[in-house]
Amino acid sequence: MAKGENIYKRKDGRWEGRYKKGYDKNKKIKYGYCYGHSYRETKEKVTRAKIELMLNSPPVSKDIYRKRFSEYCVQWIKINESRLKKSTLAKYHFMLENHIKPQLGDYSFTDLNSDIIADFSKDLLYQKKLSPKTVRDILTFVHKIISYIQAETNSNLSSITISYPRLERKELRVLSAEEQQNLIQYLVQDFDIYKFSVLIALFTGLRIGEVCALQWKDISVESGLLTVRHTVQRIKNPDSDSAKKTLLQLGTPKTFSSARTLPVTNGLQKLFKLFQHDDPEAFILTGNHQFIDPRNLQRKLKKYTKDLGIQDVHFHTLRHTFATRCIEFGCDIKILSEMLGHSNISTTLNRYVHPSMDFKRENILKLEQAGFFPPSI
16 A cells, blocks of 8 residues: 555455545545455546546635635634634634734635744744744634635645644642641631632632632532532623723633532531522622622732732632642542543643642652562661
């Protein structure tokens, strides 16, 4: 079998050749098959089938080749907007207007190639100084559009390769046991709803948007259960003429797995009783039907940690700390993954669990206690 050919010898001794006939209604490739007693015979049949397919195919409108890449982007967004979350839709519009249109927008799909995409990627990284994660997101969107064009025009764009920038793994900040205890002691002094929000995040691992979105109907105070149904997000304003660059919205959780119910500690349960409100629709952190801006909580946390002399702490640090403490105290990784709202445990292990050196030392000592140690010299 020559490289790049879908012709191979079967176990029954015959040769089988495969060629692309087109796409089905779900945009999946449909294949045709030819069989022969030899490689040459099969190849001739495949070639004839391809020629016949080309001759019988309807002529391609010249308008397809004149259509610009940006037009396909807009078309794809319009087709998919009903199934996309508002935050995702706003992100795609932002990518399109600020990055894709200015550099790739005027190309026809026949002009696009791997070098153009590579130059686009380099410009995003080194000229616009975007993070590798942001560049990967933009390139992923570009790949979706290329796949869409391929399906719509029955064109072969598979030769276009996209090299995604490598993501460097950063050590995520986790509060030490001493920092955590100092923070807790600080929060219980002159206790208010803002300090309560920090404790909720620290003892549940909720994201800041999930904390802001909590309503009293989400809390079963008597049974000590908390349900995540919504999240507060700041998204790009789709109205480019508006003075407001961003908007706050109450939306569905980050992923399907993020919608979850988890138990809270007895101490946190008592605090919920302290602030309990009669209106189930009221938001916990405001006491009314208006949710709080996550930026307000970030500013409060920054002040608290500054007072304590604790550096580089954000709300997500509380989430990392919760996950790490759970592991250190023997929490089952599957249970922890579900409480954090992850779709699989690998995300929990790889990104959120950071055992302290003391915890690692304890585990090494357990090996020694079990008889696993070097012989005496």
